[in-house]
Amino acid sequence: MTHLLLWYLVTLIISFSVIIPTMEFFQSFRSEGFAYARVVGVAFLSLFVWLTLKLDIGISVISASLFWLLMFFALSVGMIFRNRSILERLWLQRKKILMIESIWIVLFGAILFARSLAPDAIATEKPMDLMIITSIFRSEVVPPPDPWFSGVPLSYHHLGHLSAVIVGKLSQQSIGMIFNLVLASSAATAGAVAALLAIDFLPDLRQLSRRKSVLIVTFTGFTTLCTLFLLAPWIGVLNILFSNGYLTGIDLQWLNVENFPFLTDVRYGIPDQWWWWWYTTRVFDSSFAEFPAFTFLLGDPHAHVFGLPIVLTLLAVGLSLTKNRPVVGFGYWFSRPFSLIYVSGLLAALCMTNVWDLPISFVGLVGAVWLCQRYNERNYAETFKSVLSFSFPIIILVGIILYPFFSGLNPPTTGISLVIGEHTNLAQLVLFWGPMFSIMVGSVLWNREQQTWSYIALKEPLRLTATILLVWVVALLTTDNIDEIINRSTGWLTLGLLICGAFLTRLTSHKTHDQFWYVYWVMGLVLLLLIGTELVRIEDAFSGRLNTLFKAWFISWGIASVAAGGIFGTSLALGSWQIRPNRISIRASLVIVLILFSFSSIAFAPAMAISRGWEGQIRGLDATKHVQLQQPGLAEAVAWAVATLDSSEDVVLQAVGESYEGGNMFSTLTGLPTVLAWPNHERQWRKDIRETERRTAIDNVYLFGAAGEGLASLAKYNINHVLIGDFEKRIYGADVGARFRDWEMVFESSDSKIRIFAWTNP
Numbered sequence: 022m023t024h025l026l027l028w029y030l031v032t033l034i035i036s037f038s039v040i041i042p043t044m045e046f047f048q049s050f051r052s053e054g055f056a057y058a059r060v061v062g063v064a065f066l067s068l069f070v071w072l073t074l075k076l077d078i079g080i081s082v083i084s085a086s087l088f089w090l091l092m093f094f095a096l097s098v099g100m101i102f103r104n105r106s107i108l109e110r111l112w113l114q115r116k117k118i119l120m121i122e123s124i125w126i127v128l129f130g131a132i133l134f135a136r137s138l139a140p141d142a143i144a145t146e147k148p149m150d151l152m153i154i155t156s157i158f159r160s161e162v163v164p165p166p167d168p169w170f171s172g173v174p175l176s177y178h179h180l181g182h183l184s185a186v187i188v189g190k191l192s193q194q195s196i197g198m199i200f201n202l203v204l205a206s207s208a209a210t211a212g213a214v215a216a217l218l219a220i221d222f223l224p225d226l227r228q229l230s231r232r233k234s235v236l237i238v239t240f241t242g243f244t245t246l247c248t249l250f251l252l253a254p255w256i257g258v259l260n261i262l263f264s265n266g267y268l269t270g271i272d273l274q275w276l277n278v279e280n281f282p283f284l285t286d287v288r289y290g291i292p293d294q295w296w297w298w299w300y301t302t303r304v305f306d307s308s309f310a311e312f313p314a315f316t317f318l319l320g321d322p323h324a325h326v327f328g329l330p331i332v333l334t335l336l337a338v339g340l341s342l343t344k345n346r347p348v349v350g351f352g353y354w355f356s357r358p359f360s361l362i363y364v365s366g367l368l369a370a371l372c373m374t375n376v377w378d379l380p381i382s383f384v385g386l387v388g389a390v391w392l393c394q395r396y397n398e399r400n401y402a403e404t405f406k407s408v409l410s411f412s413f414p415i416i417i418l419v420g421i422i423l424y425p426f427f428s429g430l431n432p433p434t435t436g437i438s439l440v441i442g443e444h445t446n447l448a449q450l451v452l453f454w455g456p457m458f459s460i461m462v463g464s465v466l467w468n469r470e471q472q473t474w475s476y477i478a479l480k481e482p483l484r485l486t487a488t489i490l491l492v493w494v495v496a497l498l499t500t501d502n503i504d505e506i507i508n509r510s511t512g513w514l515t516l517g518l519l520i521c522g523a524f525l526t527r528l529t530s531h532k533t534h535d536q537f538w539y540v541y542w543v544m545g546l547v548l549l550l551l552i553g554t555e556l557v558r559i560e561d562a563f564s565g566r567l568n569t570l571f572k573a574w575f576i577s578w579g580i581a582s583v584a585a586g587g588i589f590g591t592s593l594a595l596g597s598w599q600i601r602p603n604r605i606s607i608r609a610s611l612v613i614v615l616i617l618f619s620f621s622s623i624a625f626a627p628a629m630a631i632s633r634g635w636e637g638q639i640r641g642l643d644a645t646k647h648v649q650l651q652q653p654g655l656a657e658a659v660a661w662a663v664a665t666l667d668s669s670e671d672v673v674l675q676a677v678g679e680s681y682e683g684g685n686m687f688s689t690l691t692g693l694p695t696v697l698a699w700p701n702h703e704r705q706w707r708k709d710i711r712e713t714e715r716r717t718a719i720d721n722v723y724l725f726g727a728a729g730e731g732l733a734s735l736a737k738y739n740i741n742h743v744l745i746g747d748f749e750k751r752i753y754g755a756d757v758g759a760r761f762r763d764w765e766m767v768f769e770s771s772d773s774k775i776r777i778f779a780w781t782n783p
Contacts, residue, residue, distance in 0.1 A: 024642070025133070027192035028202050029126070035062040035188070038093035041100050041107060046363055047337065049344050053114055055121050056217035059210050060334040061363075064370035066090065067184040068422070071373065074163045075425050082161045086187050121213060124242075128209035128250070133642065136201045136320050138634035142644035143683055147200075147321050149702060151644065152689040153182045154322075155196050158189070159692035160668055164429045169685060169703060171738055172668060172694030176431045176707040180373035181207075181327025196690075197645035204322040208250075210330040211313075211579065215249050216242040218337050219586030222540040223594050237594050245586025247623065248460065249579065253314050254453040256281055257301040257625035264292045276448035279306045288635070291628045295636075298629040304449045308567040310574035312453075313582070314626040318633060325572060328375030329579045331367060335382040336583060338364055340539050342386070343393035351410035365418040372419070373426050377559075377572040385546050387412055392542055431707045436560040439493070441502050443565055444512030444555060450519075454551075457578065458522070459619040460585040461544060482527045486520055493556050516555050523548040537591055544584035550577045562705040645690065652686075654770030658744070658777065659690045661768050666742070668692050673742040673777065674722055676749045687744055687775075696738050723753040726760040727780055735780065742767070746775045 036059040043061050047054025066089055073085040080088075101107050142151045153175065156165040163183070164174040188206070189199035219241050226234040256278070262268055263282040273282055280303045285294035292298075298318075302309045311319075316326060342349060342364075354361040364386075372379040390411050394404040497505050509516075526545040554573050558566035639647055649656040662673070668691075675695045678684015685698035697703070697715040704710060718734035722743060725731030734740070745758045764778035 024192070024194060024198055024202070028188065028194065028206070029129070031188050031192040032059060032063070032206060033122070035059065035066055035090065038062055038090050038097065039065065041097035041111070042359070042363070044107070044111065045100065046360060047341055049341065050221045050337070051223065052121070052217040052221055053110075053117065054337075055114070055118050056213045057334045057337055059125070060214060060330045061367070062093070063184050063188070063210075064331055064334075064374075065366055066093070067180050067187060068366060068370045068373070070187060071163050071180060071183055072422075072425065074161065075429075077162070082157075082183075082187060083190050086191060121217065124216060125209050125213045128212045128246075129205050131250075132205035132208045132317055133201070135318055135630045135633070136205060137640055137642055138630065139320065139636050139638045140201050140641050140644050141638050141647045142197070142200050143647070145319060145321055145681065146323060146702075147644070148683055148686065148689050149699065150182065150322050151196070151200055152692075153177070153179055154185055154199055155690060156668075156692045157183055157186045158196050158199070159663070164426075166668060166692070166694060167703075167706075168668070168688040168692050168694045169698035170694070170707075170710070171672065171696055174429055176429075178324055178373055178376045180370060181322075181324055181375065184327065184374075185322065195643065195645075197643035200322060200644035201320065201642045204317065204320060204326060207322065207326050207330060208313075208317045211333060212246055212249055214330055214333045214337070215579070215583045215586070216245045218333060218340075218583050219245040219590055221337065221340065222537075222587035223590050224537065226594060229594075237590060240593060241586055241590025244460070244589045245582055247620065248457060248582035248585045249313050250317070251314060251623040251626045252456050252582070252620070253312060253622045253625035254301055254304070255455045255622050256304060256452040257298070257629075258622045259452070260284075260297070260300070261287075261290075261292060261624060261628060264297075265290055276452075277446055278304050278448050278452060280304070281452070291631055293632060293635055298625070298632060301625065304453055305443075305445075305570070307565050308443070308570045310453060310570045312575065312578045315629070316575065318626065318629050324375040325377070325575055328371055328378040329576065331371040331374060332378050332382050332576055333579060333583060335364075335367055335371065336385060336543055336580065338367065339386050339389040343389050343539065348394070348397060348399075348407065349390055349411045350407045351414060353411065354414045361414055361418065365415050365422065368415065369419050369422040372423055378576055381546075381550065381573075381576060383415075384549075385543075386415075388546065389539060389542055392538065396538060433562060433705065433708050437557050438560040439496055439500065439502065439505075440554070440556055440558050440566055441505050442508070443558075444509050445515050446511045447514045447518070450515045453574075456619050456622045457581050457585055461581075461588050463589075463619065482524055486523075489556070512555065516552065519548050519552045519555070523552065537595075540584060540587035540591055543580060544588065547577045547581045547584060550580075562701075648686070648690065654772045654774040655686060655690075655746070657770045658687060658768060658775045662687070662691045662693055662777075665767075666691075666693055668694060671742055672696070672738060672740045673744055674719065674738075674740045675744050675746075676723065676752045677716060677719060678748070684748060687746075696740065720753075723749065723757055723760070727764070741780055743778045743780070744775065745778070 039062040040055065040058045043054045043058040047057060066086060069089045069092075070082060070085045073080060073089070074082070142148060152168055153165065156168055156175065157163075157179070160166055163179075164176070165179060166172040167175040185199050185203035188194075188203065189196075194202060220238050223237065223241060226237060229237070259268070260281070260283045264285050264287050280300035283297060283300045285292045285297045287293060298315070302311050302315055304310065313329070316323075342360075347353070368379060368382065371382055387408055391404060391408050394407045399407065494506065497503055523545055526541040526548065529541050550573050554566060554569055558569040559572075561568055639650060648659070666673070671693060673687065673691075673693045673695060675685055675687060675698070677700065678698050680699040680701035685695060687693070688695045688698060696719050697710075697712070700710065700712050700716075704712070715738075718738060721730040721734040722740060727735060743761060743764070745761070750757055758776060761778040761780075764780050766776055767779045768777040769775070
């Protein structure tokens with residue numbers, strides 16, 4: 022319990038260090054911006070600590086963190102001296118702050134409990150994220166050394182992992198505790214931000230009674246939290262029904278949905294086959310798509326998890342910048358330099374946390390400004406000029422901040438390609454996105470009497486859609502992919518449905534209420550992202566659109582949860598003061614439909630959590646505890662190496678562990694470099710890794726020791742230690758240790774399963 026209290030106390034201090042400037046930036050919001058302070062504090066603290074460590078002046082993570090926390094508090098004190106009324110406003114909002122913190126604590130505790138059922142950092146990409154956290158924790162330099170690639174600087178976005186280490190070190194946590202605490206912390210922060218942002222979308226409720234206002238605010242926040250943490254694709258709950266013997270007479274193979282229906286044995290009505298829940302995200306034969314409930318319970322503190330709270334906060338930034346429809350441009354920033362730093366810093370921190378999310382958030386901001394100016398009845402030329410002058414200072418400042426980060430990376434070549442031979446068929450779209458879309462469609466229909474649609478508003482999006490599709494078809498023609506037009510078949514229905522949804526958001530956003538157009542723009546952004554994944558993909562180390570779907574659909578679900586809650590709450594608020602007696606039954610019917618079709622999938626997340634508890638992992642919160650109990654020899658080797666060796670000088674050779682197979686745990690847990698591990702990930706992170714050359718060098722050392730070709734490999738990669746364990750014996754033979762009999766054995770585990778030999782170049 023002490024660990025949890027210390028972690029919470031540190032996050033609270035970080036939050037309060039920036040609560041004054043955050044409150045000033047979001048002062049027009051109903052929530053006063055308190056929910057965003059934790060995101061802003063962690064993002065800016067991590068960013069400034071990273072830049073400080075980059076100076077290489079010998080300062081530690083703790084010292085740099087304490088310094089910048091003092092600077093943040095000093096800024097707040099300065100703002101208070103300039104305006105004494107800030108303290109009074111802060112005191113008046115104490116109940117609101119307490120409520121927001123209560124939401125965060127409840128979410129934090131719930132996610133931690135779920136993680137405690139299966140806390141181990143094994144399988145999927147957990148070892149990768151554990152390695153990054155360990156490297157930063159042990160070395161305190163940026164970019165951190167990559168233990169899986171000879172200790173050269175890591176070529177991967179890692180600011181989120183640095184934030185985990187900052188909070189962990191300040192609260193005196195172990196690496197294993199940091200792993201699970203930061204995932205729960207990020208999830209809770211994303212939930213608090215999502216709920217409060219959806220509430221901030223609500224129109225003025227002063228026309229309603231206090232009781233009705235409280236109910237609307239409560240329902241809005243609750244709906245948002247449900248969509249983010251409990252809502253799941255219909256395929257998940259349908260698989261549960263099929264496994265329990267229901268609907269088995271229906272043949273669904275014609276839907277052409279991968280792994281559906283997935284049948285397995287059940288226990289107490291819950292599927293109990295190993296990782297049956299995994300297939301909820303595998304609706305494609307060569308790609309996959311995650312959603313928050315799955316990701317949080319999977320338990321991997323990956324870059325996209327760290328980025329989610331920042332993306333949602335930037336949606337709030339967009340609402341703040343366009344609230345009351347101001348005319349924005351360069352002059353806007355000139356009169357608000359603090360806001361420019363605020364926005365640019367968040368964008369830079371997002372990029373260093375998960376670079377995939379930067380263009381999404383930037384498009385969200387720019388699109389909001391564009392719509393805002395158009396709603397001000399400015400023509401296209403004026404709007405374009407306004408957007409350009411608004412964006413230019415941000416781009417320049419973000420570029421300046423990011424230069425030290427990008428100059429230290431060596432990423433592989435990436436590009437954008439057309440989606441050829443892949444598409445989302447209508448069944449896949451409905452089975453995955455059906456619950457989320459049902460909430461929004463039901464909310465719109467609920468409030469349909471209040472919609473004053475002007476179909477002239479479709480002129481611009483129709484023209485834009487026609488242009489995009491024309492460009493795409495022309496691109497298919499010029500690249501000799503004309504067959505894609507026919508081969509896409511039912512994929513055109515998916516594309517058409519998404520486009521119709523985008524048109525609906527455009528029509529419905531044409532409102533007089535200041536916030537109403539923005540909440541529909543947020544949903545429109547989601548639909549644009551989904552449309553984008555049907556037309557183009559990021560060309561990277563993966564074939565097809567695997568990574569594109571994984572990144573885009575996850576963040577789209579997070580954004581959509583805010584939009585769904587905001588649309589539901591706003592429709593509820595607008596209908597509350599215009600209810601007609603003869604319409605009450607219709608609304609009641611729509612609520613039933615909403616519950617049946619939208620929230621029918623909430624059974625999946627609890628079932629998944631229970632199933633994870635049946636995996637047999639040791640309960641707790643330490644992600645590395647299983648090593649001590651199940652691999653005591655490895656735990657002894659790790660403890661010895663951490664106390665004896667130096668990651669900047671020592672290279673401990675191990676056999677190559679392939680990605681996702683859980684190998685190379687010694688380097689993962691110690692941060693000590695080996696020549697090559699998880700090569701599939703190294704290919705994703707950096708340019709030519711000369712994989713064959715590195716594999717050959719490793720083979721040479723294990724086959725010849727310090728003789729012949731082995732000697733050359735030792736010298737080339739500065740190898741001064743070799744580890745012999747069960748994995749190395751399986752690959753190079755049970756007698757592999759005999760080849761190092763002339764070396765000094767500096768470590769042997771008590772069970773004799775792990776030996777480490779040292780070699781000194783004569």
